[in-house]
Amino acid sequence: MSDAAAVHAELVERAEQAAMKLEKERNNRWYPSFHVAARSGWINDPNGLSFFNGRYQVFYQHHAYSAYWGPMHWGHVSSEDMVTFRREHVALAPSIEADRDGVFSGSAVVGDDGKLYAYYTGHRWNNMFNDDDGALQVQCLATSEDGVVFTKHGVVVEGPGLKHFRDPKVFRIDGIWYMIFGACSEDNRGQVWMYTSTDMFNWEFDRILFEDPNPDAFMLECPDIFPLGDKWVLIYCPMGPRKDAYQARNSHNAGYVVGDWAPGEDFKQLTDYRLIDWGHNFYAPQTFEAPDGRRICYGWMGSFTIGTPSQETDGWGGQLTVPRELSLDEDLNLINYPVAEIEKLRGEKTEFGSFVLGLNQDKVLLEQTPPCEILLDVDLSVTDSERVGLKIGLTEDGSHTYVGYDSLAERIFVDRRLAGNGDRGYRAAPFPGGDKLSLRILIDRGSVEVFVNGGVQSVTSFAFPNAGDRSVALSSESGSITVDRLDIYPLDTIWEDERQ
Ligand code: FRU
Numbered sequence: 188m189s190d191a192a193a194v195h196a197e198l199v200e201r202a203e204q205a206a207m208k209l210e211k212e213r214n215n216r217w218y219p220s221f222h223v224a225a226r227s228g229w230i231n232d233p234n235g236l237s238f239f240n241g242r243y244q245v246f247y248q249h250h251a252y253s254a255y256w257g258p259m260h261w262g263h264v265s266s267e268d269m270v271t272f273r274r275e276h277v278a279l280a281p282s283i284e285a286d287r288d289g290v291f292s293g294s295a296v297v298g299d300d301g302k303l304y305a306y307y308t309g310h311r312w313n314n315m316f317n318d319d320d321g322a323l324q325v326q327c328l329a330t331s332e333d334g335v336v337f338t339k340h341g342v343v344v345e346g347p348g349l350k351h352f353r354d355p356k357v358f359r360i361d362g363i364w365y366m367i368f369g370a371c372s373e374d375n376r377g378q379v380w381m382y383t384s385t386d387m388f389n390w391e392f393d394r395i396l397f398e399d400p401n402p403d404a405f406m407l408e409c410p411d412i413f414p415l416g417d418k419w420v421l422i423y424c425p426m427g428p429r430k431d432a433y434q435a436r437n438s439h440n441a442g443y444v445v446g447d448w449a450p451g452e453d454f455k456q457l458t459d460y461r462l463i464d465w466g467h468n469f470y471a472p473q474t475f476e477a478p479d480g481r482r483i484c485y486g487w488m489g490s491f492t493i494g495t496p497s498q499e500t501d502g503w504g505g506q507l508t509v510p511r512e513l514s515l516d517e518d519l520n521l522i523n524y525p526v527a528e529i530e531k532l533r534g535e536k537t538e539f540g541s542f543v544l545g546l547n548q549d550k551v552l553l554e555q556t557p558p559c560e561i562l563l564d565v566d567l568s569v570t571d572s573e574r575v576g577l578k579i580g581l582t583e584d585g586s587h588t589y590v591g592y593d594s595l596a597e598r599i600f601v602d603r604r605l606a607g608n609g610d611r612g613y614r615a616a617p618f619p620g621g622d623k624l625s626l627r628i629l630i631d632r633g634s635v636e637v638f639v640n641g642g643v644q645s646v647t648s649f650a651f652p653n654a655g656d657r658s659v660a661l662s663s664e665s666g667s668i669t670v671d672r673l674d675i676y677p678l679d680t681i682w683e684d685e686r687q
Pocket of ligand 1 (some may be wrong): 212232267288291353354408409470471
């Protein structure tokens, strides 16, 4: 083993040991049961999503030494079926000059030599400490034969020294490798840059593929581009745009534009920028192509600006969303919906059938809220309740997270005004219209993911309930609700070693 490899091996081992130590103190009251999270410590963006050696590989930005963001590593889990996960060793640690202050986000692809190629941003603060004097960011490469132990190859894209220059996403078309990443131009505009390569090591500048028409956007984090049908979807996370009514409420928001693109051409934008998800906690999504051709996306649930109670006391912070399959509808809206595999986690179904909930009623559906899934279909043509509400994690003191349909605003909401713990606030996605309201709500110990009418919209938020009996109730307001179907399934854990 070379000296550099030995140093890296020691640093990933040290991080692994730190995470194992912190895990012993982890409090599980809100720790995800069916979402990917680190055994302890902090996580943010999903990284390196790929299918390699017969398994789905899911890496993520990780700080193993505390539940807060710090020098970034890549943590790692893997799965054969996307619903049964095992933990893998910490994969990448800062160990060379180019990534001295962090192994930032990036992607992974399988080379013709059968190795996994992980491209990531090497991050250095000019003052070795914080952003005050700017940073130097370069794109780096590490490869692995088994997907677990990585060998670093150093910098592959140096760049012109722009102050934001990161998050490489690599893909291949007709034998040519393409890398895109986000940049802040000299005149402070958010851009996506593209490089190409034939050998995966030597990269050449191709073009500035995209500049956000919004002049407030000064950097586009975690860009991703992929075809759906005959169109191309460009996902990015603009830094800078201000809050805009229901849109861009979070300090960090993830969205997309749809356009036309072909190798050697500029990207032609056909739609406005739209949010992928309207919740409090959805950021830095990354996609990959599954072996069967599905385009699958994981997002990060967390926040850089508003901490969670789990960080303060429970030894962990941040989780990924469930994997979601992406598609486009005829209006070029990006549909995102849990992959079919999630249904394998279902336990015994409780059916409530069809019924009418009368004026101003609360109907308790569950006395306890285990990790579970609720499927609710409502006939809006005969429903006049002002809101179709579900009180989730409802405790004796009245605290809960309120999820449902607001007929006045014509939106699907997650209202955390009465949240037991953590950040409050209200988020709401547009309802697509029509008489059929169909909600699918995935409830984990500390989160809700709401999918509207098959995934035309989604709302993803943390929700940290109080201790004690936590019920779920359907609630009508100044009118009645006509339910066509209401099914609830408990959901099993994704952690192989915790299955009964
Ligand atoms: C987005 C991001 C990326 C960066 C990483 C650092 O959430 O800021 O741009 O690579 O997180 O952890």
